[in-house]
Amino acid sequence: MMKSLFLFDMTFWLYLAALVLYIGYLFARRPAMTLAPAGHLPENFDERDGAWATQLGQVATLVTVFGWMLNTGALFTRAFERMQHSGTFAPWSNQFEAMAYVSWAIILGYVLLEMRYKIKAVGAFVVGIGFIAMGAASLLPYRYQTAEPLVPALNSYWIYIHVSVTLTSYAAFAMAGGLGVMYLFKERAERLGKTTGFYAAFPDLETIDELGYKAITVGFPLLAFGIILGAMWANYAWGGYWSWDPKETWSLIVWLIYGAYIHARMTRGWEGHKAAIYAVFGFLMVIFCFWGVNFLLSGLHAYA
Amino acid sequence: MNSQPDAIPKEPSIRPSTPGLGWDEFSKELVEFFASVKLAIFLFLFIAMTATIGTVIQQGERAEVYVQEYGENAYRWFLRLGFTDVYHTWWFTSLLGLLCVNSLTCFYKRFPSVWRSMKQDKVGVTMAFIKNMKQQAEIPLDNTKESVAQQLVHHFVSKGYRVLAKNEPGEVTVYATKGVMGRVGAHMAHLSATVIIFGGLLGTYYGFQEFGVCLEGQTYHIPRGNFDLKVDKFWIDYHENGSVKSYNSTLTVVDGGQSVVTKTISVNDPLVYKGIWFYQSSYGDAWDQVEVARVNIKDKETDKVLKTVDLEWQKEQTLPDLNLKLSITDFVADFAFNSTEKKVYSKTIEHTNPAVKLVINERDAVQATPWLFQQFPDLFNIKESKYQFELVGYKPRKFTGLQIAKNPGINIVWTGCTMIVVGITLSSFIFHRRLWAKIVPGQSGVIVHIGGTTHKSQIDFQKEFRKLTDKIQTFKA
Numbered sequence: 097m098m099k100s101l102f103l104f105d106m107t108f109w110l111y112l113a114a115l116v117l118y119i120g121y122l123f124a125r126r127p128a129m130t131l132a133p134a135g136h137l138p139e140n141f142d143e144r145d146g147a148w149a150t151q152l153g154q155v156a157t158l159v160t161v162f163g164w165m166l167n168t169g170a171l172f173t174r175a176f177e178r179m180q181h182s183g184t185f186a187p188w189s190n191q192f193e194a195m196a197y198v199s200w201a202i203i204l205g206y207v208l209l210e211m212r213y214k215i216k217a218v219g220a221f222v223v224g225i226g227f228i229a230m231g232a233a234s235l236l237p238y239r240y241q242t243a244e245p246l247v248p249a250l251n252s253y254w255i256y257i258h259v260s261v262t263l264t265s266y267a268a269f270a271m272a273g274g275l276g277v278m279y280l281f282k283e284r285a286e287r288l289g290k291t292t293g294f295y296a297a298f299p300d301l302e303t304i305d306e307l308g309y310k311a312i313t314v315g316f317p318l319l320a321f322g323i324i325l326g327a328m329w330a331n332y333a334w335g336g337y338w339s340w341d342p343k344e345t346w347s348l349i350v351w352l353i354y355g356a357y358i359h360a361r362m363t364r365g366w367e368g369h370k371a372a373i374y375a376v377f378g379f380l381m382v383i384f385c386f387w388g389v390n391f392l393l394s395g396l397h398a399y400a
Numbered sequence: 401m402n403s404q405p406d407a408i409p410k411e412p413s414i415r416p417s418t419p420g421l422g423w424d425e426f427s428k429e430l431v432e433f434f435a436s437v438k439l440a441i442f443l444f445l446f447i448a449m450t451a452t453i454g455t456v457i458q459q460g461e462r463a464e465v466y467v468q469e470y471g472e473n474a475y476r477w478f479l480r481l482g483f484t485d486v487y488h489t490w491w492f493t494s495l496l497g498l499l500c501v502n503s504l505t506c507f508y509k510r511f512p513s514v515w516r517s518m519k520q521d522k523v524g525v526t527m528a529f530i531k532n533m534k535q536q537a538e539i540p541l542d543n544t545k546e547s548v549a550q551q552l553v554h555h556f557v558s559k560g561y562r563v564l565a566k567n568e569p570g571e572v573t574v575y576a577t578k579g580v581m582g583r584v585g586a587h588m589a590h591l592s593a594t595v596i597i598f599g600g601l602l603g604t605y606y607g608f609q610e611f612g613v614c615l616e617g618q619t620y621h622i623p624r625g626n627f628d629l630k631v632d633k634f635w636i637d638y639h640e641n642g643s644v645k646s647y648n649s650t651l652t653v654v655d656g657g658q659s660v661v662t663k664t665i666s667v668n669d670p671l672v673y674k675g676i677w678f679y680q681s682s683y684g685d686a687w688d689q690v691e692v693a694r695v696n697i698k699d700k701e702t703d704k705v706l707k708t709v710d711l712e713w714q715k716e717q718t719l720p721d722l723n724l725k726l727s728i729t730d731f732v733a734d735f736a737f738n739s740t741e742k743k744v745y746s747k748t749i750e751h752t753n754p755a756v757k758l759v760i761n762e763r764d765a766v767q768a769t770p771w772l773f774q775q776f777p778d779l780f781n782i783k784e785s786k787y788q789f790e791l792v793g794y795k796p797r798k799f800t801g802l803q804i805a806k807n808p809g810i811n812i813v814w815t816g817c818t819m820i821v822v823g824i825t826l827s828s829f830i831f832h833r834r835l836w837a838k839i840v841p842g843q844s845g846v847i848v849h850i851g852g853t854t855h856k857s858q859i860d861f862q863k864e865f866r867k868l869t870d871k872i873q874t875f876k877a
């Protein structure tokens with residue numbers, strides 16, 4: 097067995113542990129009793145935890161960071177293994193590696209978000225998606241998990257940048273999807289009047305909404321760049337930059353869907369509830385573009 | 401909009417009190433329609449929806465394929481709606497055209513105000529305007545108007561804001577703005593769609609894409625470039641485990657009778673000469689040539705194999721012991737005979753019924769040119785000959801499939817692509833912020849009324865605003 101597979105497995109278990117800890121953290125949270133300092137707006141997402149919750153939250157973050165480091169190590173090990181097998185090292189050259197890379201990017205995104213906005217409650221949703229991505233990768237049959245040499249069409253420097261950029265945009269959309277789900281949960285809780293316990297740890301609706309929008313505005317240019325890099329590669333390898341191959345068409349469809357979202361946000365009524373549902377829908381489309389197209393439709397990209 | 405898009409309160413838009421029918425009204429309505437974000441959202445989603453069709457229904461197949469899979473009735477509808485080639489139907493291209501018109505009109509209508517706010521801005525606003533903003537605060541300070549204003553301006557400048565201030569008898573107004581590039585970026589993206597589509601059209605009308613099947617050692621004329629291309633060699637490299645590593649062709653460009661460039665191309669490494677690109681696209685076994693053919697020579701009486709010879713393509717081989725001279729002059733991969741023209745040809749390019757034409761010269765007396773079939777060894781019998789000939793194997797010559805393309809629009813497309821990526825990136829990461837502060841005399845010292853707006857990224861702005869108010873409270877006299 098390859099060393100990288102062991103590391104990927106370890107990553108999987110650590111992400112699972114992190115997810116459980118984040119959920120535990122949500123349950124342990126005391127209702128937030130925020131008092132606005134004089135002259136300030138109330139800091140809605142300022143967290144005042146009970147001792148229990150604080151510790152759980154800290155452990156959750158630590159485990160996540162550690163899992164992410166292992167994930168990084170696994171990708172590097174895989175890159176090294178690829179180097180020995182075939183002249184390229186991009187550790188995102190088949191479906192399995194791509195999934196492992198996406199979960200790496202999601203978790204990295206989450207850690208950055210937590211560092212910047214100090215909101216741990218998001219972890220239960222976003223780390224959850226990272227965990228699912230990693231888990232789905234581990235469920236692939238063994239023959240999909242190995243580092244077979246690339247077919248000549250893919251054996252190119254373009255794969256480093258085109259694939260990694262596109263996958264990173266998927267990670268951003270995954271984050272937005274997770275935040276969308278979170279928004280809907282919180283909204284439901286508010287409607288039912290539950291403001292204590294589990295939901296107390298959630299940041300307020302407006303913050304979740306803004307964060308989700310931000311994630312999409314990160315994913316949107318990345319996806320555009322990824323698609324264009326793909327077009328440049330196609331032009332270099334096949335003599336046409338656009339051939340309406342199912343994969344490229346679907347990534348364009350996904351991009352258009354988010355393009356509509358970005359413009360819709362500028363019109364009234366497209367924030368909050370609708371935007372959250374739309375973000376979840378967009379993420380489902382991303383999943384289809386990533387998985388569905390490879391398995392259901394034929395084309396140049398069906399290399400899994 | 402997330403908040404007030406334009407912070408300057410507008411006069412109620414002046415509309416004609418009676419609906420006019422003149423050109424002015426009409427063109428205004430037209431611009432309004434084509435510049436509307438609603439139309440943009442509709443187009444984005446409608447194009448996305450219709451683009452799925454071509455990923456589900458195979459494109460550009462033969463009629464039988466559709467009839468078999470979907471039935472005749474459905475196929476008739478497919479033809480009517482253009483579903484067998486969705487991306488080139490008039491209605492799909494019109495949608496793309498409409499998107500261009502839409503984004504250009506948006507640019508036309510909105511960019512001027514962005515441009516103006518880059519150049520100059522209104523400083524003077526009313527107190528009510530500041531108090532109405534989403535982010536606003538009132539900070540009493542024990543200080544003088546001038547000192548606070550100076551420190552505020554200094555602070556804004558150190559944060560990279562552009563600042564304008566107005567000192568009036570009763571109050572000082574400070575205006576600060578930053579990040580207008582984000583909006584310029586959005587408009588850059590709006591222009592890019594048209595640039596890309598224009599480049600694409602240029603490529604379609606003035607470019608070409610052809611596929612050439614080329615044999616080793618042959619020279620081909622490229623009429624569109626008015627030069628010749630010689631295929632020196634074709635070969636395949638393998639990995640240790642036997643899978644293919646790369647397909648390679650060595651090509652030489654011969655221009656004006658002289659060899660100009662020689663390059664080995666492979667799948668991700670084309671040759672470019674005079675704007676024409678040569679790509680390694682496919683390869684295969686030639687259907688009308690072989691490198692060598694292996695022939696058994698049998699004695700007719702004993703039916704024993706006397707000799708096995710490997711005959712090279714179109715090279716006569718002498719066998720003195722059998723008193724024979726043999727050569728292979730023709731090959732077909734899938735034998736067929738055209739009875740009107742009396743010609744042998746290959747029905748397909750598959751090697752389903754291979755045959756070689758053998759030229760026999762026996763004792764300088766018997767001359768024959770039979771076709772030998774690999775699958776039917778007993779078909780031909782040369783009466784006068786002592787021997788029976790059988791084709792037992794052959795090594796086909798490989799052809800290399802070259803994609804030959806020229807696209808004069810490509811650099812325009814890349815320019816548009818750069819614009820779209822740079823534009824969206826700017827607009828995603830830079831957000832336009834505007835802040836107004838009025839410093840008025842208070843009970844002891846002054847009161848700073850400050851308010852600010854951004855067109856997006858509210859939480860970052862909220863944080864920034866909070867820091868700003870904290871900072872103002874530390875202003876010393």
Ligand code: HEM
Binds near residue numbers: 362499504
């Ligand atoms: C063709 C592809 C298009 C792309 C890539 C694109 C991209 C963008 C981006 C990235 C923004 C910034 C969004 C934000 O600030 O949150 C934007 C803003 C905007 N877009 Fe588009 N857009 C496109 C087409 C259109 C079309 C067809 C319209 C038609 C009305 C439109 C109308 C607008 C408007 C009104 C804004 C706000 C501009 C401003 O802040 O001054 N866009 N667009």
